[in-house]
Amino acid sequence: MKTAASKRFRVRARGPVACFTRPEMKAERVSYEVMTPSAARGVLEAILWKPAIRWQVHEIAVIAPVRWMSFRRNEVNSRATVGKFDYAADEDRAQRNTVALRDVDYVITASFSLVSGKAGAEDNLRKFEEMFERRLEKGQYFHAPYLGCREFAARVEVPPDGLTPSDVAVERRPLGLMFYDFAFGDSGSATRPLFFDAYLDRGVLQVPPWAQVLERNGGTP
Secondary structure, eight states: OOOOBOOOEEEEEEEEEEOOBOTTOOSSEEBOSSOOHHHHHHHHHHHOOOTTEEEEEEEEEEOSOOOEEEEEEEEESSOOOTTOOOOOGGGSEEEEEEEEEEEEEEEEEEEEEEOTTTSOTTOOHHHHHHHHHHHHHHTOOSSOOEESEEEEEOEEEOOOTTOOOTTTTOSOEEEEEEEEEEEOOSTTSOOEEEEEEEEEETTEEEOOOHHHHHHHTTSOO
């Protein structure tokens, strides 16, 4: 049975620096050319996240031309560990190169559906639609939205009419395998990344639905 979805929202996200890290690059950070679906979902969830809804990104329009920049920065090698208080970041640092994007500007088109088992009797699509619209117009967030890395802040707003993609003249350009999202299985099963063949068609990244990507990556985890 097809799950009912909300109406489609358009959200503009832009900023001076962005890095949507390719997972196969572990020693140095190298960004994808455009925003990934998981990064777009993160922007939407910064505005409205509830256990009862699940976002589906449909399109990401690339408004500004793709521009690159490279810089070095200090990063720690290890993640913080719960219960470990004697960690010294100064002794665990490494200087790594980052190949990022600059002056990015995107328009995300997305909708959401209710999650079975998480949505209560009082929940409905219209309730969350109004909640999202109100929060977006007022600039309210659960946390600061960002562009791939938390230090690269995003300015998020309702897009004005008349915005067009920068690469509209190019009919179809392959971007290679792009990270889609993580598939979290049942308790105890491994979490695995999902990928899809990405294309920039007249400046718009078309994002396939979750079920289609999951099937092409081997089915249910």
